[in-house]
Amino acid sequence: MAAVTIWNEYRHEREDEAVAAVYPDGIHATIADALADEHDVQTATLDDPEHGLTVDVLESTDVLCWWGHDAHDEVDDAVVERVHERVLEGMGLLVLHSAHYSKLFKRLMGTSCSLQWREDGGLERLWVVDPGHPIADGLGAWFELPETEMYGEPFDVPEPDRLVFTSWFEGGEVFRSGCCYRRGSGRIFYFRPGHETYPIYEHETVRRVLRNAVDWATPVDGSPRTFGHRERS
Template identity: 75%
Template sequence: MARVTVWNEYRHEQENDAVADVYPDGIHAVIADALREAGHEVRTATLDEGPDHGLIEAVLDDTDVLTWWGHAAHDEVRDEVVERVRERVLDGMGLLVLHSAHYSKIFKRLMGTSCSLKWREAAETERLWAVEPSHPIADGIGEYIELEETEMYGERFDIPAPDTLVFNSWFAGGEVFRSGCCYRRGNGRVFYFRPGHETYPIYHDDDVRQVLRNAVEWATPGDGPTPDFGNADPIEDIDIDDDRTVH
């Protein structure tokens, strides 16, 4: 089982009654419960949890997978913390980027693009088609997930082409969207998952919770070899004397 840190801004739930009705203890609490059901060791952290937003070095060092939900306060996340998270991802920590966290500093920094998209709030139906059904993140999911009321995200989604696209969404208004995108960055695995608007009970949905559990397992670092970088001694017996080096 993985050591998971569930991070959330936790602003909407405290400031908006409609959000508090759906997530009275915060979005992070509902996501954490879904992951604990799978036996993972879960802690939570929030934006206003100290100057490091609950993500001090000791917490990140003890985290196999970090989940990230943000929306209204991306700019308030300190750059030093973003860089700390980025370095951990490159070292092997998994990262799950959820819904409006496509605009988070950490996702944009890892993608190297604007991560912009179209959007609309109209409580419309969404079908997330499992376009890569054999992928571990789609395990236990049917041909598609149907959500009766969601916020629309539409293409063009300004991201690099995913290493693997697991889910592709269709919306009642006609748009489509790449909703389940897998990446590798350094030694870490990154998964962007679109559903999760704060005024709809998306994270209470059984299929969505299953995808989150699957994604944590997929993003958890394994026990492979640790790569070495820099000047290397030869494996074979060779003459390494060469006075032409400029290093």
């Protein structure tokens, strides 16, 4: 059982009736519900002291899930630095939907993380292009989201270490929707689905992916890494 912290801006749900109708307790609460049977889950939000990501919280977190959209610039740089260091130390990170524009993800990727997008409520089909990957465990060849926001290539991120999902949209666009990275000792998974006005995180396959991703990103014991001067053996 991993210790999981789910971070959410928690602004849309309090300010927009349409979003509140879909996620009345917040996106973070819905994601927590998807994970709570298998993991020890806590939540944190933008308006909490230190955004809820204190040193103690991060040190006790195995995997951090990050959902952000409109308030990326409000995240304190000191907190970004703190989380960045924890990822390098081995904390897993799930970057969800529009959190591709977060300060944290852009710093970890070293690129703009820009893409094309369109809000039209169209169909998305996610193809499982790496069926042997643990994040794809229990999935078929593809799954569909009947209403979603389009994200399209080019997606300005480094080439993933492994690509688990590729999306196709009704407009013909495609997108790398499930990207795995390693930074330092930490495993990172970017997962595209999750727009705030569609009940994406209620979709059972999406919830299965989130559970699989937490399992994959959870730190494992291994040989310690040492740096600096080394005497000859």
